[in-house]
Amino acid sequence: MSQPSKQRTGSIPGPTVRRLSLYLRELENILESGARTVSSRQLGQVLGLTDAQVRKDLAYFGQFGQAGVGYEVVALIREVRRILGTDHPWNVCLVGVGNLGRALLSYRGFARKQFQIVAAFDNDPKLIGRTVAGADHIIIRSMDELDDAVRRMELRVGLLCVPASVAQAVAEQMVAAGIEGILSFAAMSLALPAGAESIGVDLAVHLEQLTYRLSNRDRDGRRGEAAS
Amino acid sequence: MSQPSKQRTGSIPGPTVRRLSLYLRELENILESGARTVSSRQLGQVLGLTDAQVRKDLAYFGQFGQAGVGYEVVALIREVRRILGTDHPWNVCLVGVGNLGRALLSYRGFARKQFQIVAAFDNDPKLIGRTVAGADHIIIRSMDELDDAVRRMELRVGLLCVPASVAQAVAEQMVAAGIEGILSFAAMSLALPAGAESIGVDLAVHLEQLTYRLSNRDRDGRRGEAAS
DNA sequence: GCTTGTGAAGTAATTCACAGCC
DNA sequence: GGCTGTGAATTACTTCACAAGC
DSSP: OOOSOOOOOSOOOHHHHHHHHHHHHHHHHHHHTTOSEEOHHHHHHHHTOOHHHHHHHHHTTOOOEETTTEEEHHHHHHHHHHHHTOSSOEEEEEEOOSHHHHHHHHOSTTGGGTEEEEEEEESOTTTTTOOBTTBTTOOEEEGGGHHHHHHHHTOOEEEEOSOHHHHHHHHHHHHHHTOOEEEEOSSSOOOOOTTOEEEEOOHHHHHHHHHHHHHHOSSOOOOOOOOO | OOOSOOOOOSOOOHHHHHHHHHHHHHHHHHHHTTOSEEOHHHHHHHHTOOHHHHHHHHHTTOOOEETTTEEEHHHHHHHHHHHHTOSSOEEEEEEOOSHHHHHHHHOSTTGGGTEEEEEEEESOTTTTTOOBTTBTTOOEEEGGGHHHHHHHHTOOEEEEOSOHHHHHHHHHHHHHHTOOEEEEOSSSOOOOOTTOEEEEOOHHHHHHHHHHHHHHOSSOOOOOOOOO
16 A cells, blocks of 8 residues: 555645545544554544545545555554645744633644644733743743744744734734744634735634524535534 | 525535625624625625625525625625524533633633623533633533533533543533534544534644645645635 | 445536626 | 626536456
8 A cells, every 4th residue: 555645736625635634533533442444434434424535535645545454544644644744743833822822822732733832922011921821831922033933943834813903914924924824713814925824713603603503404404514 | 685585595505604604704894994885796805705606605595785786784794693693692601621611711702703601611620610710700610510501591502622532422411411502622523413513623623734735835726715 | 245446427516607787 | 887696607526336456
């Protein structure tokens, strides 16, 4: 297995990429449960997907399975990580140490995936120089130091946790400092120069999606979407 | 405008529903900026969508626009809120007061959208009876009191912030207590009985999507998706 | 026997393009 | 002139179904 992987990037469906993360998460669970191999059927089952879907998704990136056997869990995890770019750790910075920022600093879910938050920035003088409970190794610094930190720590991605009203301006500062990818928690669409990527996570929006389903579930025939 | 709205639910594309939340967010911004009407072109522009897309999405729910003019902002906001079920406030509970749970309790983004977190639960005796900085009106209670609270406070949705290892079990408890919709932050797929809905938000997964883009952006031809 | 990988078929979503209205 | 709402055309995505491998 594990062909040189055609990696014919240039045409990979967005939904496929999103599912890749879910496959990885599930594979890590399966690994812990002790199984050495897994079939597309099993993998699809837990995620509410057809076996064909799983096979097609993986086939975009290479031939990782063995007919009659399935996929070797350890090897597939390695492949999916490589595809997602998480086969190596990433240093991450966090900008905006408000309620949400503080929480993310002490959230352990990132480190488990090899995402290390190594620096935090804010422009509030009262915060600068302080640390946050649960993440006392990270000293909050002034925004002025962002440029420098990006270079010294090879920061490519950052978490944006500032209010919507300043999100666009701060995002531009981050990009100017050399950040290439922003995960934004601001309730706002960002317009970034080509070359910079952003993904928005608006927690209230996800709750709205839930209330939509509750409010409109009669004979809705809604097709799953399963978790995100 | 504002026809009785056919609301021919039963066939509304998932992507349309997800965009609805983004339209609403943008409309709220536009309202603040003072404009009385907005065209599908304008609305699409900020979100990276075509005008046709915006019109088609809205047309699933009724005829809200006026040819030659566009959409009346206030009226459209009202309609979209009604569709999403957020034309009235929702009481929300939070289960699992760890790092992330604490943060969400003091996060103001929910309240701005009329989602009121009115109760928090945990099974750690050290937490029960205490409150959390920034949300001192919410006393953390034992899981035993969940049933009761669901009834008394008419709780229909809840935020699940427990570790993945216990997420499935706790989710089942919530559903048993009468919760109908769960927004889960656990790194895990939930399997819930029919009648209960869940949406998963795995923060690490979103970061992975970002590193995928950074690692694979050469001649990728990736179609936007714009923020989420 | 079970399973992958993949063309072909089918379904879903987006964009085009234009009649009709302000 | 600018705009909506919508069928038609197009593109994207998913599922089917099966040859080939274990």
